[in-house]
Amino acid sequence: MNRMKKRKFERKDNGKGAKKPSQPFYQSPHFVESFVDVPDRFEKNELYIVERNRKRKWLMLMCPNDCGRRLELNLMDSKMPCWKVVVRQKKVTVYPSIVAERCGAHFWIERSEIIWSHVNGDTLF
């Protein structure tokens, strides 16, 4: 697959030296029924999935590139572009990769970890 693992998102060290390598960046996702149930702003390690009648509609996250914008990814295959989300053991995988149009950040979410990408020649990192 044509992608490079540039770096994992940096976590803050708690100063105790006891890292938890098995702890993913994202918490287990919040499921809500409607777009309007998603706050305008939330923590960067939170994910919101809008799901109604067992149909997933939106994935919402805060851009991990510090631009502070909320990203809204369509999960409905009736609209384009469309992403797929797999939630397994509370860990979230999203594909294809995510491009934040405003700031140009390009990354993958795999098992609730952020993997930065340089595909398309992004030079932000």
Ligand SMILES: [Zn+2]
């Ligand atoms: Zn951004």
